[in-house]
Amino acid sequence: MASNVGGVAFRYFSYAVLSAALVVVLLPLMWLISTAFKDDTDLFSTPPSVFPEQFTFESFLRIWTEYPFLQYFQNSIIVVLSATIIAVGFASFAGYGIARFTFPGRGAFLLFLLMTQMFPSILLLIPYYSIMQSLGLINTLLALIVTYSTFTIPLCTWMMWGFFKGIPVELDEAASIDGLGRLGAFVRIILPLGLPGLAATAIYAFIQGWNEYVFALVLTQTDDVRPVSVGIGNLVGEDRIFWNDLMAASLVALIPMLLIFGFLQRHLIAGLTGGSVKG
Amino acid sequence: MAFVAPGAIFMGLLIAYPLGYGLYISFFNTNLINRWDFIGLANYEAAVTSGAFLRSIGITAIYTGLVVLGTHVVGLGLALLLNRQGRAFSVFRVLLILPWLFPEVVVALLWSWILNPVYGILNHILMSLNIVSQPLVWLEESRLALMGVVGASVWTSFPLVMVLLLAGLQSIPAELYEAASIDGAGRITSFIHITLPGLAPVLVVTLILQTVWSFKHFTIVWLMTAGGPVNATNVVSISIYREAFQYFNFGQSAAYATIVFILCIIFAGFYWRFVRDGK
Amino acid sequence: MKYNRPAKLVALGLASGLLLSGCGAQADEGPVVLRVMTTATVQNPEAGVMEEIAEGFMEEHPDIEIEFLGTPMNELYSELTTMATGGNVPDVFTNTPEFFAQAADMGIVEPLDDLLDDDFIEALDPNLVEQARLDGSLQLVPHFSIPLALLYRADLFEEAGLEPPETWDEFKEVAEELTTDERYGFALVGSNDGSGGSRFLPIMRTFGAAELRQDGDTWVTEFDTDEAAKAFQLYKDLVDSGVVPPGPLQTSYSESMNYMANDTTAMTVTGSHSMGAIVDQNPDLEGTLAAVPLPIDGDNEPVSASGMLGMSVSSSSEYQEEAALWIEYVLNYESQVAWNEATGRLPARTDAAEDVVSDNPEFEGFLEAQQYVFTMPTVSYYERLQTIAAENYQAVIDGQKTAEEAAQDAADATQQLIDSNE
Incomplete structure (x- = not known):
């Protein structure tokens, strides 16, 4: 398609538009980084300085020493990794089940998965609080793990369903002939083939969990269980807003996302192609 | 069935029950503690006759429309440009996804900081480029505020749309384009006759998800404007939140949420039919 | 409670699952x-x-x-x-x-x-x-x-040869004098939240209008008076005359503190804790801050809120x-x-409060304001009134309503609350 007459011009046009988009994407990130390295007076200079007058690591130091961000990170990592594993686990079984079997209520179940996306989650806060309360889980990491896995399972199931649909049934049958049971076939043959889909689903679940704010705010009450998102929100102080600390913490909070994304991004597009997009 | 059961039970307990609970309390005048007056449909009646609620639905519709439009124009445009081989394009692809990785808390706070009328960078840039002469009071004047929250929402949401659409584009067989080009079809003709139909299933998924997510969106708007100025950005999730957690009218809040739920289901119903008919 | 049974059922189901996975938390002695x-x-x-x-x-x-x-x-x-x-x-x-x-x-x-x-x-x-x-x-x-008072930069007042204002008219003049190329006169907290509302209501009382007043067995509102409209008009005038930094509707308490600490504004309406917050943020301002009771309209009694x-x-x-x-x-x-x-x-302890003020005279203005504290009406919807006030002064500043319309709308909304809680 690029061999058309206008191909070269079109290519330049593409670069121009993409570069413009890149500027819009990266400028806020630059401002975030620049702010994170500013000291307290530079922060409020008018007109604002685009780059720090003087690079300082004060804010980065402060988030570890004055605020318990180490603890927040530890909490977030435990919560989000567990929730991701649980969600992807349940979702792959359920997705495989829907893709391979017909059973009464299958259509209703699929519809239910979609419906879960329709209800304003704000109102689930209260019932969640009382469930966690009766379980004695308020202010525990487990409460967040349970909540985040629940919230991501529906769409993860939907994604995995789409993905397993794309794997030929003949493979299951071949595996059965080889003497592997249903479960064996699933674990040994189908799941490995589904890895890109799993990766995409896992990225989705991870991002959702890492970014969640409102439920974490309500379900946690002390610093030893608060996740990073709530920690960042709490930097909007009562007496002032610590913009440089806030941006430093945000920057550090991005790192795990970048790592996960960096490792799995190759699978992301492949996974999404096979997954949710084949409605 | 055995594959689906674990996920189904998990979701049944942790989604279906809270959903049912939300519906249940919408028929009460309750503070959830010591006041439980059954009042039938009075909360619903109050909702549909209250100018404030209808206005917030209207604002939500505008917000949703703009975000869906923005994410799809940007997402589709970039996906079309990115749909080709080459090292430069894969670099663009990775960098343009970045905003999706930002936690919503960070997106909201970062954009508030960028748009800060006194210390923010955007006014500084606009004024140095002589685009405006006076600092703009972003988030302060009704229309600018709506633009501000829409802008931040589009900024963080377009990458997912872009990736999904890109995946959709890549699943369109190249032979179709080759055949069309032999028939002498131009870029635009093949876009209309091959790209759009091929993309339709994905496009419908991204449209529905983005619409539903935006319609229920809370965190970014809440943290950026809390619904202000003068309710100009008072989307329906904020009404739901305020009614429950500031005014303690849990029944009324639940009725609002249920109405939103129904609106989303109606919308999803159209989508469901559309997909069925498409096949 | 009516909804506890299903919650417990869910709990039971979940708990058995959790026990199996060995995640149950142990309470220690x-x-x-x-x-x-x-x-x-x-x-x-x-x-x-x-x-x-x-x-x-x-x-x-x-x-x-x-x-x-x-x-x-x-x-x-x-x-x-x-x-x-x-x-x-x-x-x-x-x-x-x-x-x-x-x-x-x-x-x-x-x-x-x-x-x-x-x-x-x-x-x-x-x-x-x-x-x-x-x-x-x-x-x-x-x-x-944290009694509410007018916090001001005494050094700037001295430099400009100004006296702390006693009435709102004087206040407007002073605010204009203090507005220069580098600085605005007044950090107006105009956000739609508790910080904004809890400042507006006492200010409205300095004009002689109470958001709620007990009248025999019932509550009445004075939002619909000319005095209340004057308070709304004050906010509008201050913003229009350019003595307030851009973006007052987004200025909540923390933003106003950033303004004061960074020498962007010369005055604000706030409580005594702000002194510490400002100096903590910018130690150069140590000793430059002072406070007086809120200005009044005409010869009304001064008013303050306790912020208790x-x-x-x-x-x-x-x-x-x-x-x-x-x-x-x-x-x-x-x-x-x-x-x-x-x-x-x-x-709150009388002996501690006396000693604190005699050791730290800069608190004097706040202690003076303390005498004029009004007793907050004890209604369950009091917080709502702050929102009602905030929505309406925002509408006035934004030009969507006149001060009189805003006052009337606030009165109607308040009356509705009074009626539905009777």
Whole structure:
């Protein structure tokens, strides 16, 4: 398609538009980084300085020493990794089940998965609080793990369903002939083939969990269980807003996302192609 | 069935029950503690006759429309440009996804900081480029505020749309384009006759998800404007939140949420039919 | 409670699942754990001194362990309400005159008169104690007050040869004089939240209009008076005359503090704790700040709001005796003085408050304002009134309503609340 007459011009046009988009994407990130390295007076200079007058690591130091961000990170990592594993686990079984079997209520179940996306989650806060309360889980990491896995399972199931649909049934049958049971076939043959889909689903679940704010705010009450998102929100102080600390913490909070994304991004597009997009 | 059961039970307990609970309390005048007056449909009646609620639905519709439009124009445009081989394009692809990785808390706070009328960078840039002469009071004047929250929402949401659409584009067989080009079809003709139909299933998924997510969106708007100025950005999730957690009218809040739920289901119903008919 | 059974069923199902996976938490034996929900431990310097007080307490009472549940002021009411719906209210929690009627309505407050010694209560500022009573019963123990006053930069006033304003007309003139190329005259908190509303209502009272006034058995509102309209007009005039930094509707308390600390504005309306907050942020401003009571209109009586915060004991707490011990410890002389030194909030204990002011004359203006504190109407919807006021002054500033229309709309909305709560 690029061999058309206008191909070269079109290519330049593409670069121009993409570069413009890149500027819009990266400028806020630059401002975030620049702010994170500013000291307290530079922060409020008018007109604002685009780059720090003087690079300082004060804010980065402060988030570890004055605020318990180490603890927040530890909490977030435990919560989000567990929730991701649980969600992807349940979702792959359920997705495989829907893709391979017909059973009464299958259509209703699929519809239910979609419906879960329709209800304003704000109102689930209260019932969640009382469930966690009766379980004695308020202010525990487990409460967040349970909540985040629940919230991501529906769409993860939907994604995995789409993905397993794309794997030929003949493979299951071949595996059965080889003497592997249903479960064996699933674990040994189908799941490995589904890895890109799993990766995409896992990225989705991870991002959702890492970014969640409102439920974490309500379900946690002390610093030893608060996740990073709530920690960042709490930097909007009562007496002032610590913009440089806030941006430093945000920057550090991005790192795990970048790592996960960096490792799995190759699978992301492949996974999404096979997954949710084949409605 | 055995594959689906674990996920189904998990979701049944942790989604279906809270959903049912939300519906249940919408028929009460309750503070959830010591006041439980059954009042039938009075909360619903109050909702549909209250100018404030209808206005917030209207604002939500505008917000949703703009975000869906923005994410799809940007997402589709970039996906079309990115749909080709080459090292430069894969670099663009990775960098343009970045905003999706930002936690919503960070997106909201970062954009508030960028748009800060006194210390923010955007006014500084606009004024140095002589685009405006006076600092703009972003988030302060009704229309600018709506633009501000829409802008931040589009900024963080377009990458997912872009990736999904890109995946959709890549699943369109190249032979179709080759055949069309032999028939002498131009870029635009093949876009209309091959790209759009091929993309339709994905496009419908991204449209529905983005619409539903935006319609229920809370965190970014809440943290950026809390619904202000003068309710100009008072989307329906904020009404739901305020009614429950500031005014303690849990029944009324639940009725609002249920109405939103129904609106989303109606919308999803159209989508469901559309997909069925498409096949 | 009606909804508890399904919740328990779910709990049962989940719990068995959790036990299987071995994640069940184990409660440990040991001292009584007293759960204290407070707004004082979310940031420094408050957090530091509060934790020191807790350490001192635990040394004295080794059988009690204090567990703080810190929450920002703006989240306090919603978190408490959520906890109340779950039947999980902490043993001790921060409470305010704005919220206590609501808390009492939810049945989560233990009346304190019997729990505490009379001597102890008598040592507290009687004005504050009066504000802490609902129909005669003590809902919370006042911890500190932050009387509302006009905070100004005394150095800038001196430089410009200005006197602190006593009336709003003088105030407008002064604000214009102080507005220069580098600085704005006044940091107006115009946000739609508690910070904005809790400043507007006392300001409206300086014009002679009360948001709610008891008239026999009923409440009436004076939002629909000319005096109230004047207050709305004041906000509009200040913004229009350019003495307020751009973006007043987005300026909440923390933004106004950023303005003051960074020498962007010369005056603001706030409580005594702001002195510490500003100097903490910018030590160069040490000694430049002073306060006077809010300006008035004509020859009205001055007005201030107490900004009082106190501690309540949960009606469902198993450890009410321990809770009382904690409250008495937080309010002993040493704790109160330490708290003031670190945070600039005025002690609720009379002896501590007197000593603090004689040691720190810069608090004088706030103490003067303290005499003019009005008693907050004890209605469960008081917080709503702040929102009503805020929505309407925002509409006036934004030009969507005239001051008179805003006053009328606020009156209608308030009347509706009065009627539906009768």
